Amino acid sequence: xxxxxxxxxxxxxxxxxxxxxxxxxxxxxxxxxxxxxxxxxxxxxxxxxxxxxxxxxxxxxxxxxxxxxxxxxxxxxxxxxxxxxxxxxxxxxxxxxxxxxxxxxxxxxxxxxxxxxxxxxxxxxxxxxxxxxxxxxxxxxxxxxxxxxxxxxxxxxxxxxxxxxxxxxxxxxxxxxxxxxxxxxxxxxxxxxxxxxxxxxxxxxxxxxxxxxxxxxxxxxxxxxxxxxxxxxxxxxxxxxxxxxxxxxxxxxxxxxxxxxxxxxxxxxxxxxxxxxxxxxxxxxxxxxxxxxxxxxxxxxxxxxxxxxxxxxxxxxxxxxxxxxxxxxxxxxxxxxxxxxxxxxxxxxxxxxxxxxxxxxxxxxxxxxxxxxxxxxxxxxxxxxxxxxxxxxxxxxxxxxxxxxxxxxxxxxxxxxxxxxxxxxxxxxxxxxxxxxxxxxxxxxxxxxxxxxxxxxxxxxxxxxxxxxxxxxxxxxxxxxxxxxxxxxxxxxxxxxxxxxxxxxxxxxxxxxxxxxxxxxxxxxxxxxxxxxxxxxxxxxxxxxxxxxxxxxxxx
Amino acid sequence: xxxxxxxxxxxxxxxxxxxxxxxxxxxxxxxxxxxxxxxxxxxxxxxxxxxxxxxxxxxxxxxxxxxxxxxxxxxxxxxxxxxxxxxxxxxxxxxxxxxxxxxxxxxxxxxxxxxxxxxxxxxxxxxxxxxxxxxx
Numbered sequence: 001x002x003x004x005x006x007x008x009x010x011x012x013x014x015x016x017x018x019x020x021x022x023x024x025x026x027x028x029x030x031x032x033x034x035x036x037x038x039x040x041x042x043x044x045x046x047x048x049x050x051x052x053x054x055x056x057x058x059x060x061x062x063x064x065x066x067x068x069x070x071x072x073x074x075x076x077x078x079x080x081x082x083x084x085x086x087x088x089x090x091x092x093x094x095x096x097x098x099x100x101x102x103x104x105x106x107x108x109x110x111x112x113x114x115x116x117x118x119x120x121x122x123x124x125x126x127x128x129x130x131x132x133x134x135x136x137x138x139x140x141x142x143x144x145x146x147x148x149x150x151x152x153x154x155x156x157x158x159x160x161x162x163x164x165x166x167x168x169x170x171x172x173x174x175x176x177x178x179x180x181x182x183x184x185x186x187x188x189x190x191x192x193x194x195x196x197x198x199x200x201x202x203x204x205x206x207x208x209x210x211x212x213x214x215x216x217x218x219x220x221x222x223x224x225x226x227x228x229x230x231x232x233x234x235x236x237x238x239x240x241x242x243x244x245x246x247x248x249x250x251x252x253x254x255x256x257x258x259x260x261x262x263x264x265x266x267x268x269x270x271x272x273x274x275x276x277x278x279x280x281x282x283x284x285x286x287x288x289x290x291x292x293x294x295x296x297x298x299x300x301x302x303x304x305x306x307x308x309x310x311x312x313x314x315x316x317x318x319x320x321x322x323x324x325x326x327x328x329x330x331x332x333x334x335x336x337x338x339x340x341x342x343x344x345x346x347x348x349x350x351x352x353x354x355x356x357x358x359x360x361x362x363x364x365x366x367x368x369x370x371x372x373x374x375x376x377x378x379x380x381x382x383x384x385x386x387x388x389x390x391x392x393x394x395x396x397x398x399x400x401x402x403x404x405x406x407x408x409x410x411x412x413x414x415x416x417x418x419x420x421x422x423x424x425x426x427x428x429x430x431x432x433x434x435x436x437x438x439x440x441x442x443x444x445x446x447x448x449x450x451x452x453x454x455x456x457x458x459x460x461x462x463x464x465x466x467x468x469x470x471x472x473x474x475x476x477x478x479x480x481x482x483x484x485x486x487x488x489x490x491x492x493x494x495x496x497x498x499x500x501x502x503x504x505x506x507x508x509x510x511x512x513x514x515x516x517x518x519x520x521x522x523x524x525x526x527x528x529x530x531x532x533x534x535x536x537x538x539x540x541x542x543x544x545x546x547x548x549x550x551x552x553x554x555x556x
Numbered sequence: 557x558x559x560x561x562x563x564x565x566x567x568x569x570x571x572x573x574x575x576x577x578x579x580x581x582x583x584x585x586x587x588x589x590x591x592x593x594x595x596x597x598x599x600x601x602x603x604x605x606x607x608x609x610x611x612x613x614x615x616x617x618x619x620x621x622x623x624x625x626x627x628x629x630x631x632x633x634x635x636x637x638x639x640x641x642x643x644x645x646x647x648x649x650x651x652x653x654x655x656x657x658x659x660x661x662x663x664x665x666x667x668x669x670x671x672x673x674x675x676x677x678x679x680x681x682x683x684x685x686x687x688x689x690x691x692x
Contacts, residue, residue, distance in 0.1 A: 007676045010675070010676050011674060011676045011678070014673055014674040014675065014676075015674060017673065018673045018674060021670075021673070022643060030663065031643070035613065035641055035643070038613065038614065039643055121614065121616075151678040152678055152679060153678075154678055155674060155677070155678070155679075156678075156679050157619065157646075157647035157648075157650035157651050157677075157679065158616075158619045158620055158623055158647075158651050158679075159616070159619070160616065160619075160647055161613070161614055161615065161616025161619065161644075162616060235620050235623075235624075238616060238617060238619070238620045239593065239617055239620050239621075243614075243615055243617075273627065277680070278680035279680060
């Protein structure tokens with residue numbers, strides 16, 4: 001876990017005071033609304049449907065127990081006692097008062113947290129693989145590179161007024177748990193033929209109104225050139241990205257307009273100017289940052305493991321063990337997924353008691369480390385096998401042991417019309433009904449891993465395009481209706497879902513999901529063929545007929 | 557550096573007009589944010605001043621324009637004009653602007669305290685302050 005240097009701390013502290021001053025001048029009427037809007041957005045403050053919303057950065061999803069307790073404290077002191085983890089691994093508070101946000105930020109700065117660039121048309125906080133440093137399929141730990149990018153992008157003077165928001169994701173594993181193909185820049189750590197570490201660079205992916213899978217613009221970038229290459233891409237984008245239409249302003253549109261080859265040529269030409277300049281990363285700096293992400297003091301496998309973990313005769317525990325506990329690269333250790341998918345609360349929500357309780361469990365059983373994931377869950381990444389049963393009991397007491405990781409009800413959901421001023425339709429009512437309807441765990445396990453993703457508008461915060469089943473809420477003639485897309489995928493072979501057919505009224509959404517699931521079950525070879533695979537093999541037709549009936553065709 | 561102190565030039569010529577006039581040395585020119593950098597960089601070095609227009613504050617192209625001018629070796633004045641507010645001047649200074657013309661209604665007296673509010677930087681830039689890891 002990265003710990004701030006004196007310089008890092010000074011920057012965050014001074015940023016808080018800068019924002020305090022800006023907010024005070026705004027409240028005194030000395031800064032105009034539209035002017036302040038841009039300033040507050042760059043510091044994570046939205047004005048939402050009911051109140052301001054503050055989005056706090058959890059850079060690349062890494063937290064200490066102390067930071068999680070501070071997040072709990074903020075929710076108690078300034079908000080309604082809960083927080084909401086987002087699809088970009090950050091946490092949002094939905095009810096702070098604008099006047100008090102500088103105080104919140106000052107409290108967070110004390111535990112080395114901030115809200116820098118969690119919104120606005122700038123380089124957003126970096127996302128990554130929540131299993132970095134512990135997964136069994138790791139090529140290299142992505143976290144040092146994420147931290148290096150975090151620092152370079154923080155308060156970058158040239159790129160604070162980009163055409164549009166700009167998202168960077170990094171993965172260092174074979175499986176893609178960071179959705180790098182749907183980011184403005186996706187970075188994959190790879191080895192070249194000589195065995196050197198570098199990055200495969202993808203540009204121009206994204207969801208939203210124009211979902212596109214990113215293109216590889218460079219197959220291998222030596223690690224020391226990371227920042228100069230990013231700077232070259234950003235400079236070309238800043239100069240040439242469209243500014244006349246915010247719906248066509250993302251880098252994916254520029255890439256499409258210029259063509260991948262011409263775009264890459266310009267980036268490479270710009271890069272030649274700067275690649276061996278000040279941005280060339282010194283080995284000492286890479287080493288300094290990497291040292292923060294060393295391995296914890298693991299117990300020897302003989303002490304950490306415990307054959308009895310699988311012998312406990314508790315069906316709930318066994319289910320949890322099978323569903324929520326993953327293999328670890330360290331012998332004797334496991335990764336524990338902590339789903340924030342309580343059927344009674346919106347996906348991603350967590351109460352202050354749960355945050356405090358989980359922080360305590362992390363201290364006891366996971367070296368004080370907690371991670372957030374892009375599917376709105378948390379992770380305890382360093383659990384010795386001998387502690388699993390005790391940890392499960394602790395998680396059960398906190399209502400955080402629901403054994404639904406990776407199943408249908410482990411869905412992604414934006415907050416929708418209930419909270420968001422952009423949304424066209426409700427989403428939380430759907431997740432509630434889905435939870436109520438599909439509450440039989442054995443049925444969920446029989447379905448296998450399935451990704452259900454729901455967005456309340458075409459900005460696609462719920463990532464519906466890359467759900468096996470994607471649902472997009474839209475408003476038609478004053479009614480909320482929902483468009484289904486099938487066959488999306490956010491893995492290494494990312495693909496975008498295809499539209500099923502005409503929109504479904506709100507009261508038929510759950511029934512439609514049931515029809516789709518039954519159709520899938522009847523068509524799949526076996527459980528290893530996931531929903532998206534079946535759509536790929538057979539197309540949409542069998543699903544269309546099941547939902548709309550064979551007679552009507554699907555032209556409507 | 558006092559970004560408000562540099563006296564305004566007596567005459568400013570639009571970049572395209574200046575090019576059409578044969579790009580005379582020693583003049584002050586004004587460029588729009590959509591200026592073609594391939595045309596500007598090889599020609600503008602002989603100018604005494606380049607004014608970069610910010611048509612609206614969300615248009616951040618001017619930041620890269622100034623940065624590239626400095627990298628090209630331009631040593632004259634680079635002045636930000638148009639929609640320029642005190643809260644954006646610190647970034648302008650860091651990418652190579654050494655003069656600003658604030659839009660109407662801005663509190664110019666705040667500028668000295670605002671431009672130095674954040675005193676550490678992670679990036680290299682044109683104001684000479686390298687990224688922190690280069691400072692040793």
